[in-house]
Amino acid sequence: MNNEMTLSFVAIEENEALARMAMTCFITPLDPTIEEISEFKTIVSEAVTNAILHGYECDGTSIVTVHALIEGNKISMTVSDEGAGIFDVEQAMEPMFTTRPFMERSGMGFTIMESFADNLSVESVIGNGTVVKFEKTFSPVTEVSRMR
Amino acid sequence: MADIEIIDNGIIIATLRGELDNHEANRIRSHISSSIFTGQVRAVIWNLEGLGFMDSAGIGLILGRMRDLAPLEGETLILNPSSTMEKIFNFSGLGPNIRHCTIDMAIREIGGVLHEQ
Ligand SMILES: Nc1ncnc2c1ncn2[C@@H]1O[C@H](COP(=O)(O)OP(=O)(O)O)[C@@H](O)[C@H]1O
Ligand SMILES: [Mg+2]
Numbered sequence: 001m002n003n004e005m006t007l008s009f010v011a012i013e014e015n016e017a018l019a020r021m022a023m024t025c026f027i028t029p030l031d032p033t034i035e036e037i038s039e040f041k042t043i044v045s046e047a048v049t050n051a052i053l054h055g056y057e058c059d060g061t062s063i064v065t066v067h068a069l070i071e072g073n074k075i076s077m078t079v080s081d082e083g084a085g086i087f088d089v090e091q092a093m094e095p096m097f098t099t100r101p102f103m104e105r106s107g108m109g110f111t112i113m114e115s116f117a118d119n120l121s122v123e124s125v126i127g128n129g130t131v132v133k134f135e136k137t138f139s140p141v142t143e144v145s146r147m148r
Numbered sequence: 149m150a151d152i153e154i155i156d157n158g159i160i161i162a163t164l165r166g167e168l169d170n171h172e173a174n175r176i177r178s179h180i181s182s183s184i185f186t187g188q189v190r191a192v193i194w195n196l197e198g199l200g201f202m203d204s205a206g207i208g209l210i211l212g213r214m215r216d217l218a219p220l221e222g223e224t225l226i227l228n229p230s231s232t233m234e235k236i237f238n239f240s241g242l243g244p245n246i247r248h249c250t251i252d253m254a255i256r257e258i259g260g261v262l263h264e265q
Contacts, residue, residue, distance in 0.1 A: 038230065041201060108240050
């Protein structure tokens, strides 16, 4: 199956759930396993939360854009913001690294995204914004995966 | 959603439901934190049996409450997370706190640990 979508929303925390819900609906026709759905939802949640919180400081007016393309049983996604940007991407991707420890951020977002996604990459320019790109391939449907 | 119950022997049972993301963690943090500071709390049991989703905000929330508990030398147990959540806890070094058991068994374990001291 092939399909394509774009979703844009303002930077408020409530839209973390919106993005997860919309993306979960979008991949449902691929018949993913429960485990695949929850890993995928987690990647989306981490990337979108970062854009809202770190990119835009929840300013309620700037726009986060999610684009997704389904080709066969693979989804390719980008989560983009035109916000603060990341000073040092390599450092930001280290486990436990966070610029907001006082907000009880764990610094595990990128580690989780990299573990659950295929081919995750991050492009970022200070003052211009950040684009997180990744793919995830869902397993072909089998009776076992249906039952899970 | 979070149900906070403090049982007699100073154990907090935090039962989480729905979806625990950054937004939800910000809503329930102070509620859980203030119950830790109410008195003689010795342990927090996070009951995740009914939690449908959690991202790294859950790690921040639990590590933060472990910091609240540290001066009280309190224990933390994480009960029955889903397999995706378990992976996230393992990445974050919280694997040793996970138990797959009933609340009663977890309470007994904490009781036992405190008794031995
Ligand atoms: N979209 C973004 N815009 C600006 N900075 C970001 C963005 N995404 C991530 N970062 C930076 O990378 C750091 C690490 O991100 P992450 O691993 O998700 O941990 P956390 O969100 O817990 O801080 C953040 O603390 C932040 O400084
Ligand atoms: Mg993050």
